Amino acid sequence: MYQFFVEEEQVHSDSISITGGDVNHIKNVLRMKNGEKIRVSSKSGQAYFCHISSVLDDEVIAAIDSADETGTELDNHIVLYQGLPKGDKMELIIQKAVELGVSEIVPVAMKNCVVKLDEKKAAKKLQRWQAIAESAAKQSKRTVIPTVKQPVTYKEALKIASELDSTLVPYENERGMDATREIMGQLKAGQTIGVVVGPEGGFAPEEIALVDEHATMHRISLGRRILRTETAGLAALAMLVYNLDV
Missing domain, CATH: 3.40.1280.10 (SPOUT methyltransferase, trefoil knot domain)
Known part of the structure; x- marks a missing residue:
């Protein structure tokens, strides 16, 4: 499952907007399609399990499936x-x-x-x-x-x-x-x-x-x-x- 990072304002109630260089990486390098699973983390440290719902010219919309409550960070x-x-x-x-x-x-x-x-x-x-x-x-x-x-x-x-x-x-x-x-x-x-x-x-x-x-x-x-x-x-x-x- 691929990981991406976004700013806080890109996280909405039920979806996440991925912009910038990651759009080209998703579209043209990884060639990902609608429905594929990804993990997205905001700068605050909250991570989400998502699936791609829309791939546009300058934006990828990821629908939030669930929050990653466990995370991958150490407590230190x-x-x-x-x-x-x-x-x-x-x-x-x-x-x-x-x-x-x-x-x-x-x-x-x-x-x-x-x-x-x-x-x-x-x-x-x-x-x-x-x-x-x-x-x-x-x-x-x-x-x-x-x-x-x-x-x-x-x-x-x-x-x-x-x-x-x-x-x-x-x-x-x-x-x-x-x-x-x-x-x-x-x-x-x-x-x-x-x-x-x-x-x-x-x-x-x-x-x-x-x-x-x-x-x-x-x-x-x-x-x-x-x-x-x-x-x-x-x-x-x-x-x-x-x-x-x-």
């Missing part, structure tokens, strides 16, 4: 603070993080980041990254589209993350999974959770030292093997899903 707001990686690794990270249920993704400029984004490059990248997040949200049947934020500095990231209920910091020199299991086991539904991941070069000593200054931040291990930056955050998110999803 999870933010991934990702040290800027090289090449197109960020695209993979965003895609998979969205599939795993992340709520926000914040690119972070850190000491060992090779990539340096000026304002013009950042704006262009952000547009691309947000499109990837939307595509991944459709594929994974998310009820909301996670937001990719503007890149921030490491200190800015820690300041924002310190306001969350708990923040996990996978660190390659942290040893032993017992502490990780204990911290994961203390997390509860409804809490806001951050995950801070270093870039290819890892955390600088002074950066990891700043983590210990915040009571709500916890260094964790992801096992005895060293994970790449594009793997570490996804491994932590998978652990969170295991512990928090119902």
Whole structure:
């Protein structure tokens, strides 16, 4: 069943109006016909099971069959603070993080980041990254589209993350999974959770030292093997899903 997102004003009492680029996708790419089932979510997070009732030149009308009361979202707001990686690794990270249920993704400029984004490059990248997040949200049947934020500095990231209920910091020199299991086991539904991941070069000593200054931040291990930056955050998110999803 295909997933589409709409604005609140496109949802009516018994139908939903789908407009924009999704119309061409439905008509000419998917070649969907009247009667075919789809899932539609509004920006407020309410999802509906629908069937296509009319395909027009610039609009597709979907009749509402029922509301999706269960949904696909975690009860936790999870933010991934990702040290800027090289090449197109960020695209993979965003895609998979969205599939795993992340709520926000914040690119972070850190000491060992090779990539340096000026304002013009950042704006262009952000547009691309947000499109990837939307595509991944459709594929994974998310009820909301996670937001990719503007890149921030490491200190800015820690300041924002310190306001969350708990923040996990996978660190390659942290040893032993017992502490990780204990911290994961203390997390509860409804809490806001951050995950801070270093870039290819890892955390600088002074950066990891700043983590210990915040009571709500916890260094964790992801096992005895060293994970790449594009793997570490996804491994932590998978652990969170295991512990928090119902």
